[in-house]
Amino acid sequence: MGAQKEPHGGELKNLYLSEEEAAEEKAQSKDWPSWDLTPRQLCDIELLLNGGFSPLEGFLGKADYDSVVADMRLTDGLLWPIPITLDVSQHFADSVSEGDVIALRDREGVLVATMTIADKWTPDKRKECEGVLGTTDDTHPEVDRLLNHSGPVYLGGRLKGVQAPRHFDFTHIRHSPREMRDLFAKWGWRKVVAFQTRNPLHRAHQELTFRAAREAEANLLLHPVVGLTKPGDIDYFTRVRCYDRLMQHYPEQTSTLSLLPLAMRMAGPREALWHGIIRKNYGCTHFIIGRDHAGPGKDSKGEDFYGPYDAQDLFVEHQEELDISLVPFKQMVYVQERAQYAPVDEVEDHETQLNISGTELRRRLKHNLELPEWFSFPEVVAVLRERHPPLTEQGFTLFFTGFSGSGKSTIANAVMTKLMEMGGRRVTLLDGDVVRKNLSSELGFSKEHRNLNIERIGFVASEITKNGGVAICAPIAPYRGSRRVVRELIEPLGGFLEIHVNTPLEVCEARDRKGLYAKARAGVIKEFTGISDPYEEPENPEMRIDTTDITIDQAAQQVLLKLEKLGYLA
Ligand code: PPS
Numbered sequence: 048m049g050a051q052k053e054p055h056g057g058e059l060k061n062l063y064l065s066e067e068e069a070a071e072e073k074a075q076s077k078d079w080p081s082w083d084l085t086p087r088q089l090c091d092i093e094l095l096l097n098g099g100f101s102p103l104e105g106f107l108g109k110a111d112y113d114s115v116v117a118d119m120r121l122t123d124g125l126l127w128p129i130p131i132t133l134d135v136s137q138h139f140a141d142s143v144s145e146g147d148v149i150a151l152r153d154r155e156g157v158l159v160a161t162m163t164i165a166d167k168w169t170p171d172k173r174k175e176c177e178g179v180l181g182t183t184d185d186t187h188p189e190v191d192r193l194l195n196h197s198g199p200v201y202l203g204g205r206l207k208g209v210q211a212p213r214h215f216d217f218t219h220i221r222h223s224p225r226e227m228r229d230l231f232a233k234w235g236w237r238k239v240v241a242f243q244t245r246n247p248l249h250r251a252h253q254e255l256t257f258r259a260a261r262e263a264e265a266n267l268l269l270h271p272v273v274g275l276t277k278p279g280d281i282d283y284f285t286r287v288r289c290y291d292r293l294m295q296h297y298p299e300q301t302s303t304l305s306l307l308p309l310a311m312r313m314a315g316p317r318e319a320l321w322h323g324i325i326r327k328n329y330g331c332t333h334f335i336i337g338r339d340h341a342g343p344g345k346d347s348k349g350e351d352f353y354g355p356y357d358a359q360d361l362f363v364e365h366q367e368e369l370d371i372s373l374v375p376f377k378q379m380v381y382v383q384e385r386a387q388y389a390p391v392d393e394v395e396d397h398e399t400q401l402n403i404s405g406t407e408l409r410r411r412l413k414h415n416l417e418l419p420e421w422f423s424f425p426e427v428v429a430v431l432r433e434r435h436p437p438l439t440e441q442g443f444t445l446f447f448t449g450f451s452g453s454g455k456s457t458i459a460n461a462v463m464t465k466l467m468e469m470g471g472r473r474v475t476l477l478d479g480d481v482v483r484k485n486l487s488s489e490l491g492f493s494k495e496h497r498n499l500n501i502e503r504i505g506f507v508a509s510e511i512t513k514n515g516g517v518a519i520c521a522p523i524a525p526y527r528g529s530r531r532v533v534r535e536l537i538e539p540l541g542g543f544l545e546i547h548v549n550t551p552l553e554v555c556e557a558r559d560r561k562g563l564y565a566k567a568r569a570g571v572i573k574e575f576t577g578i579s580d581p582y583e584e585p586e587n588p589e590m591r592i593d594t595t596d597i598t599i600d601q602a603a604q605q606v607l608l609k610l611e612k613l614g615y616l617a
Contacts, residue, residue, distance in 0.1 A: 051228055051231065051232065051237075051330050052327065052330070052332055052370060052371075053370075054098065054101045054102075054224070054327060054328045055101055055102060055125070055126075055324045055327055055328055055369075056101055056102030056125050057102070058101065058102060059098045059101050059224055059225060059228070059328060060095075060098040060100075060101040060102060060103070060104060061096075061097065061098050061208075061225065062095065062096045062097075062098075062104060062105075062160070062205075062206050062207065062208045063096055063097075063208035063209075063211070064207050064208060064209060068207075069208075069209045069210065072158075072161055072207060072209055073158050073209055076148075076150040076158055076161055076209075079147070079148050079149055079150045079161065080139070080142055080143050080147065080149045080150070081149065081150040081151075081152055082133075082135060082139060082149055082150070082151055082152070083152055083153075083154060083156075084151055084152065084153060084154075084159065086275060086310075087192075087274075087275055087310040088133060088134075088151075089153060089159070089212050090274035090275060090308050090309060090310035091106075091131050091310060092151065092159060092160060092206070092212065093211065093212045093308050094308065094309065094325070095131065095206055096159075096160060096206060096208035096211065097211065097223040097224060097225070098223065098224045098225065098328060099223070099224050099307075099309075099325050099328055099329070100131060100325070100328070101224070101328045102121075102125065103127070103131060104205050104206065105162060105165075105203065105204050105205040105206040106131060106132055106133040106162065106201075106202065106203050106204065106206070107130055107131055107132055107201075107203050108165045108166040108203035108204065109166045109168045109201075109203060110122050110166075111127075111203070112130050112132060112170065112201065112203065115127050115128070115129070115130045115179075116130060116174065116175050116178035116179055117178055119317065119320070126320065126324070126365060126368060126369065127321075127324070128179075128314075128317035128318070128320045128321050128324075129179065129312055129314060129317060129318065129321045130175065130179060132170070132201045132203070133151075133162070133201060133202045133203070134197040134198035134199075134200070134201055135198045135200050135201075135202055136198050136199070136200075137198075137199050137200060139198075139200075140167060140198075140199075140200035140202070143164060143167070143202070144164070144167070145164050145165065145166065145167055146163070146164065147163070147164050148161055148162065148163050148164075149161065149162055149164060149202070151206075153212060153213070157210060157213070158209045158210060159208070159209060159210055159211075159212055160206045160207060160208045160209055161206070161207050161209065162202070162204045162205065162206050162207075163204045163205055164202050164203070164204045165203050165204040165205070166201075166202070166203040166204065167200060167201070167202050167203075168200070168201055169199060169200050169201075170200075170201050172193045172194055172197070173194070175193060176189075176190045176193055176194065179312070179314055179317060180312070180314050180315075180317075180352075181315075181352070181353070182346065182352055184346045184347050184352075186344075186345070186346055186347045187313065187343045187346065187352060188277060188278055188313055188343055189312045189313055189314060189343070212308075214308070216284070217273075217287055217306055220287075220304055220305055220306055221305070221306050221308070222305045222329075224328045224329045224330065227268075227305060227329045227330055228329070228330035230303075231266075231330045234266075234300075236265075236266040237332075238263060238264060238265035238266065238332045238333065239265055239266050239267070239268050239330060239331045239332055239333065240256075240259050240260045240263050240265045240266070240267050240268070240331065240332075240333040240334070240335060240374055241268045241270045241326040241329070241331040241333065241334050241335065242256045242259070242267065242268070242269050242270060242335045243270055243271070243272065243307075243322050243326070243334070243335070243340075243341075244269070244270075244271045244272070245271065245272050245276035245277065245280055245286075245311065246280070246281065246286070246405075247281055247285070247286050247289040247427065247430075247431060248269075248289060248290060248293050248427070249422055249423040249424075249427065250381075250388065250421065250422060250423055250424065251378075251379040251380070251381070251388060251402075252293075252379075253293055253296055253297070253424075254379045254388040255335075255376060255377060255378075255379045256269065256302075256335065257297060257301075257302075258377075258379075259333075259335050259374045259376070260301065260302070262374070263332075263333050263372070263374060265332065265333055266301055266302065266303070267297065267301060267302040267303070268302075268303055268304075268305060268326075268329070268331055269290060269293075269294070269302065269303070269304045269305075270305055270306075270307050270326065270329070270331075271283070271286060271287070271290060271304075271306060271307065272307050272309045272311055273286075273287065273306040273307065273308055274307070274308040274309040274310045274311070275309075275310040275311060276311050277311065277313055277343065277344070279539070281434065282434075283306075285430060285431070285433075285434040287306065288430045289427045289430050289431065290304055291304065292424060292426035292427050292430060293424065293427055295426075296424060305329075307325070309325065311341060312341075313341055313342065313343035313344075314341060314343075315339070315340065315341055315342055315343070315352060315353035315357060315358055316340075316353060316357045316358045316360070316361040316362075317361070318340070318341035318358070319336050319340045319341060319358035319359075319361065319362050320361060320362060320365060320369070322334065322340075322341065323336075323362060323369055323371050323373075324369065324371075326371060327369065327370065327371040331371065332371060332372065333371065333372045333373075333374050334362075334371055334372070334373060334374065335374045335375075335376050336358055336359050336362055336373055336374070336375065336376055337375075337376025337378070338355045338356065338376065338378065339351070339353065339355050339358070340358035340359070341358065359373065359375055377390040377391070377392070378390070378391045379391070380394060380400040380401065380402050381400070381401040381402065381421050381422070382394055382398050382399065382400060382401075383398070383399040383400075383401055384398050384399060385398070386421070401421065401422075403418070403419075403422045408431075409435070412431060412432060412435040412437075413435065413437065413438060413614075414437060414438070414614065415432075415437035415439075436515070437614075438542070438613070438614040438615050439614065439615065439616065439617040440515065441515065441541045441542060441615070442511060442512035442513060442514060442515045442516050442517065442518075442540065442541035442542070443512060443517055443518075443541050443542025443543065443544065443610075443615055444508045444509075444511070444512050444517075444518040444519075444520065444533075444537050444541070444542065444543050444544070445459070445462065445517070445518070445519045445520070445544050445546060445606065446508070446520045446524070446530070446533065446534075446543065446544065446545045446546065447459050447519070447520065447521040447522075447546045447548055448522065448523065448524040448525075448530065448545065448546070448547055448548070448585060448588075449523065449547060449548030449549060449550060450523065450548075450550065450552055450555045450576060450577050450582060451523060451555060451561070451563060451564075451575075451576060451577070452550075452555035452556070452558045452559065452560055452561070452563075452564070453548040453549070453550040453555050453594065454548050454550055454592075454594035454599065454602065455479070455521040455522075455523075455548045456478050456479065456480070456521045457599050458521075458546075458548065458592065458594070458599060458602045458603055458606065459476060459478060459519045459520075459521040460476065460478075461599050461600065461602070461603035462519060462603045462606050462607065463476050463519050465603055465607060466517060466607075469616070471617065472516070472517050473515075473516040473517065474516070474517045474518075474519065475507075475511050475516060475517070475518050475519070476519045476521070477504050477507060477508060477518060477519065477520045477521070477522075478520075478521045478522075479521055479522040479523060482500065482503070482504055482522065483500070486500075486503050486504070486507070487499070487500045487503055491574075492573075492574040492575075492576075492580065493574065494526065497523075497524075497525060497526065497529070498526055498528065498529040500522065501522060501524050501526070501529040501530065501532075501533060502529060502532060502533070504520050504522055504524075504533070505520075505529075505532060505533030505536050505537065506536070508520055508533070508537060509533075509536045509537045509540055512537050512540045512541040512542070512543075513540040513541065515541075523576050523582070525576050525580065525581060525582040525583060526581075526583055527583045527585070527586070530545065530585065542613070542615055543589075544589040544590065544609065544610075544613075545585055545588040545589055545590075546588060546589065546590045546591075546592060546606065547584070547585045547588040547590070547591045547592070548591075548592050548593075548594065549584070549591050549592070549593050550593050550594045550595055551593070551595065552577045554594075554595050555577070556577075556578075563575065564578065567579060589609065590605065590606065590609055592605060592606075
C-alpha cells in the first residue's frame, strides 16, 4: 500500500469515545447543562469529531480564535483560516462556567458530544468579520449570520464524541476522512484530485474535472458540499441526483462521489485554504480552485467582495506549507466548429464559443425551453426539470387583501371556481372567515393576533405552493409587516401575487353585507378595520382591483388574465 500524505498537523483526529465510554458519558450527561446544536453547529461538530477539521479537538478557545482571526494560524503556528466556534445565547452562557461539562444535542435531543468548557467569552464579531471575511457589509451571508443571527457568547473546549450526527439520506456516499482514506488505499489511488461544488454540474464541469485529473495523472473525488451552502442555492437532494447521473459519464475506476457535510462561510480566499485543508484530511493530494472560489456574490454597492483570482493567489502562497497542490480551474467553453469543449484561452478568434449562464439556465427551465445536449447531459436536465417544473406546473399563492366587504372573498371564490373549471390545478381557498373558524379560532383582532393569523395563513399557503398547488387567501391582512413575512416565505417556493382589493371604505360601509360596520360605528365591535383600527395600504401589490363599478366576473377575469400573462396558465 503506497503511503498516503499526512493529514493537516500530522494526525487524523477521531474524537469519538469507545462504545462503553460513550454509554457511560451518556448516563452522566443527564445532570449536565444541555445545548441544542444549530444546523450549522451540527455540521461543524460532525467534521470536528470525525477528523475532517484535524488537528482541531474541539470548538476554538479564545487564544486560538484571536490568532485565527488575526493571522490565519492556531497559537501553535499551524495554518487554520476559519474560526470554528460554538456560539450560544446569553441566557445559556450565564448558566455555565469555565470547567463545566455541557451536553451537546441534536434537534431531537440525541446526545452528540460533550464538551468541557475551557473558555467563555463575548467576541468582537465585527473584528471577526473584518479579519476573516474582509468586510462588515451584511449583504455577505456570513457577515449577516455573525452580526444578526448568531449567539453573543462563544464557548470553547475539547469534545468527546458520543454519537455521530445522524443522516438518513445518501448514506452509501457519506464517508468520514478515515473511511475515504481507507477506500483510496484499497483502490490503489495514490494521487487524488478533489473538486468542491455547491451547484449542479454540467458538461463543462465534467470536462474540466476530468482534464484536471488527467493532467495530474490522478483520480478524481467529486466532493460536493451538502451541509449549508449559500442561501438560495439549489437544494442538495436535487444536486446529488444530478451528480449521480453525471458520474456515469466518467470512465470507470477513475472517479468517485462522496458528500461533505460542511457549513460553508462563503469566505472566498480564506475559505479556499480551509477547503484544501479539509480535502487533505480526506486523503486528497490535489485541489481544484477556479474563478471566485466560495464567493459570496456582490456587496451592497454591487461590487464583488473578492477578486476573481484572490483564492488561487492565497492558495499558491501557502501551497507548500499545506502540502496539497492547487489545480487551477480553467473555464471551459463549447466550441461550435469543433463540437468539443476547450479551455477558454485555447479558443481561436475565428471559432464560435457557446455557453449558457446560470441565469439563462433558470430562465429556460422556468419556461420549459430547450437545453441543448452540448450544455448538459439529458439525464441531468431531467432531474433539474423535475425540481423546476415550468410555471404552468408550479404552485402559486393569490393573496387578496382589503377592507371587510371590499369583495375579496367573492373574487377569490370566483377565481377558484374558474381555475377548477379549467382543470389541472389543485386549489385551496383560505378565506378570512373560514380560517378564523378553523385555524385561528382562539384569536381576536389585536395587532398581535391579526399578525399571527396572517402568518398561519402564510404558512399553510407556503406548504400548498411548495407542493405545486394553488392557495387563494382572502384575509383583511391590514399590516404591511405580516404581508411581507408571507411574501418572503412563499416567493422562494413558487409564485406570489398580492392583490389589493382597494374598494373604498365608504363603498364597503354602504354595502355592509354582514351589518358589521353599523355595529363598529355603534362601538359594539371594537378594533374594526377602517373604523377603529388601521389598514396599511400595500405599496407594490401585483394588482389592484376596485369593485365599486365592476362585476365579480370582470374582477375574476382580470386576475386570470394576469396569471396568463405571467405564464402560470397553460
Ligand atoms: S385579519 O385582520 O386579516 O386577521 O382579519 P380576518 O382574519 O380577515 O378576519 C376578518 C373577518 O372577521 C370579521 N370581523 C372583523 N373584521 C375586522 N375587524 C374586526 N374587529 C372584526 N371582527 C370581526 C369580518 O367579518 C371579517 O371578514 P371579511 O370577509 O373581511 O368581511
